[in-house]
Amino acid sequence: MKKDKVLVIGAGGQIGVELVAALRVSYGADNVIASDIREEAHPMLKDRGPYVVLDAMNGTAIRELIVKEGITQVYLLAALLSATGEKNPKMAWDINMQSLLQLLDIAVQEKVAKIYWPSSIAVFGPTTPRDNTPQQTIVEPRTVYGVSKYAGELWCQYYHQRWGLDVRSIRYPGLISWKSAPGGGTTDYAVEIYHEALSKGSYNCFLSENTYLPMMYMDDAIRGTIELMEAPAEKMLTRMAYNLSAMSFSPKEIADAIRVHIPEFNISYAPDFRQAIADGWPKSIDDSTAREHWGWKHEFDLARMTADMLKNLSKK
DSSP states (O other), rough: OOOOOOOEETTTTTHHHHHHHHHHHHOOGGGGEESOOOOOOOOTTTTOOEEEOOOOOOOHHHHHHHHHHHHOOOHHHHOOOOOHHHHHHHHHHHHHHHHHHHEEEEEEEEOSSSEEEOEEGOOOOSSOOOOOOOOOOOOOOOOOHHHHHHHHHHHHHHHHHHHHOOOOEEEEEEEEEEESSOOOOOTTTTHHHHHHHHHTSSSSSOOTOOOOOOEEEEHHHHHHHHHHHHOOOGGOOOOSOEESEEEEHHHHHHHHHHHEEEEEEEEEEOOOOHHHHTTTTSBBOOOOOHHHHHHHOOOHHHHHHHHHHHHHHHHH
């Protein structure tokens, strides 16, 4: 069992609930503190280890907790995502940036060993090459979420270069999970579609049928995150966020994959404001840098993920 003491801020979100569970396997339940702004812990977190009510914007409370508990690693997951952020850009900027900047300062001052902060494919924009988007490329995001994520990547790099802070990051593609609900992102259709395929036998998609986006099953995302954090520091040859990917598909293709299991499933299309966001993002991601630097390798493709999603959601 590893000896680090870990704090996860924003643990009640889509990534957080599964990341906390995986971290507790590695570090022991008592050594991983889950925190969220919600008074009531997520059902997947309740009575399974330490839980603290914590506002990601409250730097004083975060510092006190880090010092009191002897925290050596912090995962900052709290954020407003792409679709939600466009409804209130100023609030999204404040939450996404202030939470990061204050944590970076605290980590330097209190000598926290490692920080994890997630980025996103939202950093890319319509001027970015959309097929096999490389690690280093044109970056001109058009959403406040993307702007904040790219600014955050630069701040993380700056804190590493100036103060030697070991801060690591991944540009997540769309994430798909049966265990937790999506959190207001443009790729959420790829989670909703499985739920409604089972409950209704149909789905009305908010993206057009041939909208290709990079995606990843949550099992791969959690494993990749922990592998990144456990990799030796000398393997971190970039301190910007690493591209990470597993597959790329359209709503039509995911519907076809579902029909292998539910032949009568129907899908319709009613693109909304999220279509414009998706049209500015990559269709596929080149993550060869992560594979070369620290050995990243995905395990789930569309067919395997679909079978696993439907099997587990049916039980749930």
